[in-house]
Amino acid sequence: MTVLDVLDVLVVVAVPLMGLAGGTFWAFSTGVMPGLRRTDDDTFVTVMRSINRAVLNPLFLVPIFLSPLLLAWAAFLELGGPRGLLLLSAALVYFVGAVVVTLVGNVPLNNALDGSVSASKDARAAFERRWNILNGIRSGASVAAITLAIAALTHGPGTS
Template structure:
């Protein structure tokens, strides 16, 4: 039963971490470069719409938070198992991803969401204050960390399969 629980947690952690890494990578190589080319009002409206859309149960539970919970569960379940070192590294990398998101990206997102792009506001100043470069740099950091976590989890699956097979 223990091997089944560990296998389920490990597969779930790998899938959810991979999906989350993909979302962050999509921001890095598609969304932010695309938004960089638009005027201030379009940038603010578009970013607000994307940010509101991503806060949904599929992403939050099935990806972002789920990846942390499942990686933690797999790590705890493997305390005396061969994949533990890979799971430990994956957990640290994904924990960095989670903390960076909560500490940096989310507050920047929330500040931008609070702005009425149709109100009496200097949109260029709002965009500058948002700090696209800072947001993108932290997004790149969480993309690299979550992709590293995904790679560690994938290898942990190989190690787990070799140990049980």
């Protein structure tokens, strides 16, 4: 297997993984959170606490955290060329927009909601709007990174 073959495999694995993570973010933005918006405060807090605990599993975590590593590895294999720049851009956009936002934004909000002793109305008010904004950033970053990674595949050897 050549370096270019390895690069293609890395990207072909990273893109669906980002799609799974980004699709999860998108599903929350377009279905889960709008559905929960229609519930009372106690139901909202109970359901989000349950989801936040359930999501801590390899099927959710591996796609989120493995994707930028694969893209960075692929970018390293193609340093200096247009593919390398696209792959590095994809890795950085995804890492900052999905991974960092998750770790410094969504997770602390999840933890605060989980540990809150405030009334459900107050806990929800401190959580919902901020969490939704951050989740929108994760969704957008996932789409942008997937687009950049696919563009890198189309700029392979022999393409213009």
